[in-house]
Amino acid sequence: MDGSNPRKTEQATGRAPQSPRARHRRLATRVWLPSLLACVAAAMVVVRELPFFLPDLPAAAPEVPEDRQLVFGYATLANPLIRTLVTGRWQPSSPATLESMERVGRNLFPVPAGEVEGRVFSVGPQELRRLDRFEETGLRYDRDLVRLTDGREAWVYRMIPVPELDVALHAQRAVR
Numbered sequence: 001m002d003g004s005n006p007r008k009t010e011q012a013t014g015r016a017p018q019s020p021r022a023r024h025r026r027l028a029t030r031v032w033l034p035s036l037l038a039c040v041a042a043a044m045v046v047v048r049e050l051p052f053f054l055p056d057l058p059a060a061a062p063e064v065p066e067d068r069q070l071v072f073g074y075a076t077l078a079n080p081l082i083r084t085l086v087t088g089r090w091q092p093s094s095p096a097t098l099e100s101m102e103r104v105g106r107n108l109f110p111v112p113a114g115e116v117e118g119r120v121f122s123v124g125p126q127e128l129r130r131l132d133r134f135e136e137t138g139l140r141y142d143r144d145l146v147r148l149t150d151g152r153e154a155w156v157y158r159m160i161p162v163p164e165l166d167v168a169l170h171a172q173r174a175v176r
Helices: 006-013 020-049 080-087 125-135 163-175
Strands: 069-073 093-104 107-123 141-147 153-159
Touching (some): 080 125, 107 125, 125 141
Parallel strands (some): 069 153
Antiparallel strands (some): 093 107, 141 153
């Protein structure tokens, strides 16, 4: 016999024949799901242990304190996915406000009545070094210690002034 009779197939194997949908579901749970989980785990190891996607730490970067520090993110670092990719682990955050500053593009400028909304999160020394690499501290950004509205002190990354760029950013702010 050719095995096309479902009753004979069921009797021979002891199982009822499966529909294509059931076979697909079994294949997905036995093959695709473990493969997907292995790929995600491998990607997390690469992100955490081999941050090849980050530039080298500039020589002009400031010293990194050896205890946990708060960081205020107002632009790119306010995004949880970016924080996770850069620091190598999930960074829980909470809303925070920085007074006497105004955000123009990716930079902060002192403005007496200004206020910048962002996220504050805690990092260890290795994570702060990775943030310094990401922000190219000492070349593109400075890491400054600021006091948040709630009284806590946190590091914030501010662009290093470039005279021609500052004129353009101030002009942009004046138009608003």
